Amino acid sequence: DIQMTQSPSSLSASVGDRVTITCRASQNISPYLNWYQQKPGKAPKLLIYAASSLESGVPSRFSGNGSGTDFTLTVSSLQPEDFATYHCQQSYSSPYSFGQGTKVEIK
Amino acid sequence: QLQLQESGPGLVKPSETLSLTCSVSGGSISSGSYYWGWIRQPPGKGLEWIGTIFYSGSTYYNPSLKSRVTLSVDTSRNQFSLNLSSVTAADTAVYYCARVNTGSYYNFDYWGQGTLVTVSS
Numbered sequence A: 001d002i003q004m005t006q007s008p009s010s011l012s013a014s015v016g017d018r019v020t021i022t023c024r025a026s027q028n029i030s031p032y033l034n035w036y037q038q039k040p041g042k043a044p045k046l047l048i049y050a051a052s053s054l055e056s057g058v059p060s061r062f063s064g065n066g067s068g069t070d071f072t073l074t075v076s077s078l079q080p081e082d083f084a085t086y087h088c089q090q091s092y093s094s095p096y097s098f099g100q101g102t103k104v105e106i107k
Numbered sequence B: 001q002l003q004l005q006e007s008g009p010g011l012v013k014p015s016e017t018l019s020l021t022c023s024v025s026g027g028s029i030s031s032g033s034y035y036w037g038w039i040r041q042p043p044g045k046g047l048e049w050i051g052t053i054f055y056s057g058s059t060y061y062n063p064s065l066k067s068r069v070t071l072s073v074d075t076s077r078n079q080f081s082l083n084l085s086s087v088t089a090a091d092t093a094v095y096y097c098a099r100v101n102t103g104s105y106y107n108f109d110y111w112g113q114g115t116l117v118t119v120s121s
Helices: none
Strands: A004-007 A010-013 A019-025 A033-038 A045-049 A062-067 A070-075 A085-090 A102-106 B003-007 B018-025 B035-041 B048-053 B059-061 B069-074 B079-084 B093-101 B107-111 B115-119
Touching (some): A010 A019, A019 A033, A019 A102, A033 B107, B003 B093, B018 B093, B059 B069, B079 B093
Parallel strands (some): A010 A102
Antiparallel strands (some): A033 A045, A062 A070, A085 A102, B003 B018, B035 B093, B093 B107, B093 B115
């Protein structure tokens, strides 16, 4: 099974900050890496698929990068509505595993 | 706009079977372009893929749950269902149904709101 590890587990940031979250896979999964945003009490929302493709309707301040085993999600200028938990997910092979999540909190 | 809605009991006794249904509106489950899946999230923890089904009935399960999981589809009602047998407290979670977009590198692009299932006597 492919293990997904996110770092950090949580971070504090201010509105306007540039934020980067890292996701590492236990083997090469390129480009089968997706990113989701989840707000408290809500379902996850797809942000990025295939490592760097922006889902329709998602603001352009979100971007994804990476290849092989190492991937990043960057928010170029954090907005109040971006405070949430972010999950990466590999879709390279079954079982389709998720990272443990990164909680982005207000500083 | 596609919408998914989970339904089923919020409380299940240990050793019994958890049964949930996902009703799909705004699109046909039989379109053939998508698969349909279940994902769960224990309180305060991460997401776990449970399994995926195609409208034809083809199924794909997480090996960690395969012995206890059955997915089924009812195209006449535009619904698909999850049965998880022999539940324990470890199966307490929010259960989500989702559409699987296999055309975009296999991602979950539409989700239901989720339903909390508690396993307790």
